[in-house]
Amino acid sequence: MTGHEMLVDRYAVAGVLGRGGMAEVREGWDTRLNRPVAIKLLHPTLTADPGIRRRFEDEARSAARLCHQNIVTVYDFGNHQGTPFIVLERLPGQTLADIIAAGPMPASHVRSMLDDVLAGLGVAHAAGVLHRDIKPGNILVSAPGDSMKVADFGIAKTGGVAHTMTGQIVGTMSYMSPERVAGAPASIGDDLYAVGLMGYEALVGRRAFPQDNPAALAHAIMDSTPPPVAAVRDDVDPVLAAVIDRAIARNPLQRFTSAEHMRxxxxxxxxxxxxGVVSVGPRPATKVLEEQPIPSTPYVLRAPRRRMRKYGVAAGVLGVLAVSAFALALDPASSTPARAPEPVSTSNPVTPSPNVAPPPSPVVQQPSPEPPAPGGPAGRGHGKGDKKRG
Incomplete structure (x- = not known):
């Protein structure tokens, strides 16, 4: 599609604002309402893929349901001569990636950015929408008050090293949690972990996991934790440092349970x-296309080993055996194998509360050490986050 063509006899399409692995974003004008817009067009080479078309449509429907000052507004969605498109709010500002590229941000600006992003995500999560690709390139700067807006809900990146669909996992690996890299389904916790990584990157001026090689990057995410904020910037107030350190803890039980909790x-x-140690609440029914995770070794949380006296262990084992034998003798039906619990599908749509995030479900916590002391698109930035950053 060339510049200044008309889209569905309403939108005048002009220059390219940004490109991603799945779509490009063009500058546009709504001739009916006389206002500037940003138009995201699915790449022509991908229009024949039903799965990608469906995911693109899911993004439009998911984001269109969200109305918040910290979320980029979706105005329209349609199809022009076989090419799906999304019409978005046009913002004049930069992306967070642009700002970080200029150097570390003042701590006060990082705090404000995190609060804006968490406010937007809180609304999305309450509506049952996961982002799955939180990163600086998908956070846009709004001119009025320089507030931040979250963009690119549910989009799957298909080009570049960091933006991968390998094994049907969706997102940007540099901002994935260890569980997500291990192949676990996307969750609210993954969005919050990525927010913590953005805060760390904004303070330091570089990614928390800077590896470019996918294998090395996955290994670093799974097996290491970035140095504490205080170790790389001693001018950051303890509260902000503690929030970021907790958000990117390797143990998911030590992280925040919701956007509201983190705010x-x-x-x-x-x-x-x-x-202290808290449980991660249930994931709402997502309004984006679920993908099969990549096959890999599960991410296992191991409880700390506690030393016991050998005599105490022997006595405990004998006691358990004795109780078990007595119970079997009394219960004639005990030899009948119990039915395995029916699997629970996470893909069935659930209508969540429009304003309240679902409450966390109780879990049986394993012994865990005391947690450490607390310490897209629219506008010029469309698609800039899709470029590989070193």
Whole structure:
């Protein structure tokens, strides 16, 4: 499609604002409402793939349901001569990636950025929408007050080293949690982990996991943790440092359970900040196409070993055997094998509350050490996050 063509007899299409592995974003003008817009067009080479077309449509429907000052607004969705398109709010600002490229951000600006992004994600999660690709290139700067807006809900990146669909895993590996890299389904916790990595990158001026080689990057994410914020920037206030350190902890039980939880800690709520080990709440029904995870070794959380006296162990084992034998003798039906629990599908749509995130489900916590002290697109930035960053 060349510049200044008309889309469905309504939108005038002009120059390219950005390109990604799945789509390109063009500058546009809504001739009916007389306002500037950004138009995302699926790449012509991908229009014949039903799965990609469906994912592109899912992005439009998911984002169109969200109305918040920290989320890029979706105006329209359609099909022009076989090419799906999404019409978005046109923003004049930069992406967070542009800002970080200029150097580390002041701590006060990082705090404000995190609060804006978490506010937008809180609304999305309450509506049952996961982002799955939170990164600086998908956070746009809005001119009024320089607030941040989250863009690119549910889009799957298909080009470049970091933007991968290998094994049907969707997202940008540099900002994936260890569980996600291991092949676990996307969750609210993954979005929050990526927010923590963005905060770390904004303070330091480089990615927390800077490896470019996919194998080395996956190994670093699975087996290491970035140095604490205080070790790389001693001018950051302890609350902000503690929030970021906790958000990117390797143990998911030590992280925040919701965007609201993380925002409260960021605001200085000591109960939220020092809440100790918490369980991760249930994932809402996502409104994006679920993909099969890559086959890999599961990410296993290991409880710390506790030393026991050998006599105490022997006595405990004998006691368990004795109780088990007694129970079997009393229960004639005990020899009948119990039915395995029916698998629960996570793909069935669930209509969540429009304003309240689903409550966390209780879990049986394993012994764990005390957690450490707390310490897209629219506008010029469309698609810039799809470029590989070293």
């Amino acid at each position: 409260a800690a960021l605001a200085g709520d000591q109960r939220a900040l020092r809440g």
